Amino acid sequence: MHAPDATLSRDDAVVTAAPAAPATTASSPPRVRRTPPGAARVRRVVLALTLATLGAAALLLTWGVDGHWDFALPRRLETLAALVIVGAAVAVATVVFQTVTASRILTPSIMGFDSLYVLVATLIVWSTGAATALAMPPLALFALNTGVMLGASLLLFRAVIGDGTRGLYTTVLAGVIAGTLFSSISGFLFRVMDPNAFDVLMADLFASFTSIDTTLLAVGAVVLTAAVAGAFAMARRLDVLALGRDGAIGVGLDHRRTVMLAMALVAVLVSVSTALVGPVTFLGLLVANLAYRLTGTHRHGANLLVAMLVAAVALVLGQALLQHVLAFNGTLGSLISLVGGVVFIAMLIKESRR
Template sequence: MPPPDVSVDPVTQATGASRAAPAHRRLSRVTIVLTALSLVLAASVTLFLTWDVGGHWDFALPRRLEQVAALAVVGIAVAVSTVVFQTLTQNRILTPSIMGFDALYVLLATTLVFVLGSRGVAQIPDLAMFGLSTGLLVVGATLLYRWVLSDQSRGLYTLVLVGVIAGTLFSSFASFMFRVMNPNEFAVLMDELLASFNRLDTTVLGIAAVVLLAGSFAAFRMRHTLDVLSLGREKAIALGIDHRRTATRLLVIIALLVAVSTALVGPIVFLGLLVANLAYQLTRTHRHAVNLVAASLIAVAALTLGQALLEHVLDFNGTLGSIINLVGGVYFIALLVKEARS
């Protein structure tokens, strides 16, 4: 093949030197970032497990190990679902939580208690309740958000608005049901729903871990497809991706992961936004094989470190959720302002 004789570009000529930047330098940046994040994670977990045990190892360690496991499940679920959602929607501001996925889960669980009654719920094992709420969320969220995302002409701000409105609507419906519920059912519901970082619901930890592994594995297997999706819908179709089917599959994965994290600790709106964007900035690559792992490492490290600090330094005066929402909310506004300027 003869070299092209045309299109002599002065910029091309001037930057001939940049050709030397080899692939392994980028690779090594990725290696460094992932190694550093793993070390930070190991340190956070060690700190969480050993801080101020006071000799009661046989009491403290199993309890804390269970907490670490729950935080790890939540962190990975939030990180993976956010990265996948942001690639699917072609933006770095929206997350499943901001779009109302968590609120929908709470609404569905509330509706279940409302419809079945406290006796009905008492007869159903916790695992079945979790399975039922999760199943409903997968169906509901997939149908709803596939419809929301199907019209490509909607801009980012329309999507933000839809998300805020959907989230508020779901929460309002849920609180309406709280009000008209009888006290017994309300007590059952609180038991089912009001999980938080200080009150981890570990009864469903085992099944949640299984769902998490399945969902994350499925997302990781689709990493090359996700890479292509980051070019946008049209280019993905041109490169042979069945966009409709892929979007549905990804929404199912996202809904499963949101159900996992919401069942364990309740809604945490801004954690995903923080960890996903931090991961993109650190790794500086589009490859999902890297970003999925990096975001997960950051999320688990942040949760364990934050919880350790909260318990020992702040003496539980405050919850991890509210701190995440404070930091994440400020970051969210900053991102919106930056997006509006560009």
Template sequence: MSKNKKQIIIMSIIAIAFLTLYVVWGLTAKNYRFNLSLRIPKVLGILIAGGTISVASILFQTITNNRIITPSVIGLDSLYSLVQTVVVFVFGSTSIFMVNKTINFLMSGTLMVLLSMILFKVVLKKGENNIFFLLLVGTVVGTLFRSMSSFMQVLIDPNEFDALQTKLYASFSLVNTKIIVVSILILIIIAFVLFRSFNNLDVMSLGREQAINLGVNYDKFSKKILIIVAILVSLSTALVGPITFLGILVVNLTYEITKTYKHSVLLIVGTLISIIALVGGQFLVERVFVFNTTISIIINFIGGIYFINLLLRESKL
């Protein structure tokens, strides 16, 4: 058995153990129905969010040929917050665009995909293989989106601002269960597309010039992958909210553990690590901190420290 297969089996066992522990912890004959009705949607949200965030981050790093940046770093989370704020500012928190979660998901997802494609095109065109320019653009764009969101949030009614806040922070306690079926269908389609693209992705990781020399239609393939990245990011964010640093934390751990370029391994291991991190984080939120904090704070704190460490390591090379 190869090393990577052993890693996948071990990570799968750990993920299943964590999921089982989270689901069955504290269950009794009297409360199991009620608790399972709450925990199963959370588990589904964790599985979907973990898969989408890790896959989107790996794909984005493959296209940009850089292991530090992720879609979150260049402002996609801020873009989601801006979309939600604009909806409340223009239509109100009681409008069908906010009350109906399916419509809200479709609307925000579509806008994020369209605006993300514009952003990707500009960034990749101007900052190809230049991490400092990419980070600068991401910081500027993210700051712009946050500033616009903050300006509109100051102007809206306090009650509507309170309703908006539930959309702006990651929480598995408020999983959008009405879009889980839609999410699963979208993921099945994306999984089928990616399964047929593993070889091209492996070649793309060599860089633009090498990929073109080996016969890959780089520009066309990049656009297809970036559309998938935008869909995955909008899907995970609309489902549980933004988790800024989870992608960079999970992906770099995946590279360090697997030591391989094969995306058939990277995508699976990355998804398993992401699920373990989210389950562990949610378990801490509920059992240790007793809901006094959120999973996004825990993940962003650990991921932020890890991101700074990566930057310092890169500067020494």
């Protein structure tokens, strides 16, 4: 009488124990995703922008040459190099600065950093005089200006941005006031300085895209390479810094040291771009925010690269159209300021509605 029950019990035990086999599989470690999310999208964007950059460069170099390659090509290559260097410097500086300030509206130019560079350069030439400034090599003058700019920009960051607790509009207002003050002081010194010193200042420090000091261009390329390499090296720390001060400190990041290092990179990059072509106010705002939209990711390794490519395409293609279609009836900086100013106002309005 009890045998069937025992048999059923053994069968039940077997049936019950059978599903236990997959438990080993379930307890095995999950597969690790080696490719970051959105990596395929970033690769497509980078490829498209690289091709667009090469196409715009070919257009700038070859349009309207008409066989005079020995005359046109060297000058156009200098212009192309300046465009790429300035675009990369502004793009990287803006992405890093926006991470530090936790705002996609603020840029170094809007906060007065390029105006600060102009003021520092003006003070150096005004205080040393035209003869001393002429005797100084462009490299030494650039190094002196960049060193002073580095210290002054860190002080400006601490004064304007502070600990990040100020509201957006207060920060923007403080930056605009600081930039206006620096520009006003520079304008006053332009009027009272010796005309020879003024000529030295304009010739050596504030060239245009079509008139580049090749020595300064080479130095700018070297400094840019080092600064961009430093920015990519700290890309993971910037990813953590984007969590905010409390979040970054909570995961063990040395927040103060990272912020100071990031601001040093921003100051050096702003010095490079401003020394080559002067202030370009809204370029960083345009290329950084377009890069964020194209990548769809918060990873700085992707955003830095895409922002550099977007800036290169915008500047090279814009210069080609300005040079060959509009016949220099305007400047590239004015076109960027027009478009960027509208975008900046639109972003402020959008932010206020939140």
